[in-house]
Amino acid sequence: GAVVSQHPSRVICKSGTSVKIECRSLDFQATTMFWYRQFPKQSLMLMATSNEGSKATYEQGVEKDKFLINHASLTLSTLTVTSAHPEDSSFYICSAPTRQETQYFGPGTRLLVL
Amino acid sequence: QKEVEQNSGPLSVPEGAIASLNCTYSDRVSQSFFWYRQYSGKSPELIMSIYSNGDKEDGRFTAQLNKASQYVSLLIRDSQPSDSATYLCAVNGTNAGKSTFGDGTTLTVKP
Numbered sequence: 001g002a003v004v005s006q007h008p009s010r011v012i013c014k015s016g017t018s019v020k021i022e023c024r025s026l027d028f029q030a031t032t033m034f035w036y037r038q039f040p041k042q043s044l045m046l047m048a049t050s051n052e053g054s055k056a057t058y059e060q061g062v063e064k065d066k067f068l069i070n071h072a073s074l075t076l077s078t079l080t081v082t083s084a085h086p087e088d089s090s091f092y093i094c095s096a097p098t099r100q101e102t103q104y105f106g107p108g109t110r111l112l113v114l
Numbered sequence: 115q116k117e118v119e120q121n122s123g124p125l126s127v128p129e130g131a132i133a134s135l136n137c138t139y140s141d142r143v144s145q146s147f148f149w150y151r152q153y154s155g156k157s158p159e160l161i162m163s164i165y166s167n168g169d170k171e172d173g174r175f176t177a178q179l180n181k182a183s184q185y186v187s188l189l190i191r192d193s194q195p196s197d198s199a200t201y202l203c204a205v206n207g208t209n210a211g212k213s214t215f216g217d218g219t220t221l222t223v224k225p
Contacts, residue, residue, distance in 0.1 A: 043217040097211030
């Protein structure tokens with residue numbers, strides 16, 4: 001299957017700082033990538049759709065000014081959590097669809113905001 | 115009504131039994147269907163994809179699709195403790211590449 005990487009895998013930061021998470025499709029190009037958040041024992045929640053060369057599309061209730069998304073190339077999307085607070089602590093996962101529309105997930109980034 | 119519905123479980127089966135996971139979806143124009151497995155603390159990994167009515171087998175896994183009933187299932191034969199995980203059903207509609215996920219069914223296989 002296709003490979004999607006995420007970096008970092010784990011990050012601990014102080015409240016008020018910004019954290020950038022990278023998502024890369026390693027062996028295919030992705031004009032679209034998706035960012036999810038998952039709290040413990042809860043289901044995946046789609047936050048936004050990252051579009052290469054254009055603005056991201058955010059799901060209802062997700063603050064676009066807090067969660068900045070940039071899709072710089074056909075293999076890289078970044079999610080920046082700005083002015084992070086403890087309630088932003090979660091498991092952030094990206095995914096990218098192949099040409100066959102199959103979603104492949106990155107390994108996830110565990111964010112802890114102190 | 116949720117777009118993709120799964121029994122939340124937990125579903126518990128003994129080792130060696132068949133585990134049956136079910137999923138229904140509301141959008142009749144859905145094109146592609148996927149099953150993912152998610153171990154605790156990990157991200158989802160793809161198990162099976164299915165696009166046409168009928169059965170599709172891959173090792174111990176069989177996906178079944180019935181578009182008329184808007185139903186997709188996953189059977190796991192000879193269940194192993196290592197199959198214990200949350201199984202996510204995903205459905206793609208006309209929005210290319212965007213999947214709608216169910217909330218998942220948690221499966222426990224007891225030795």
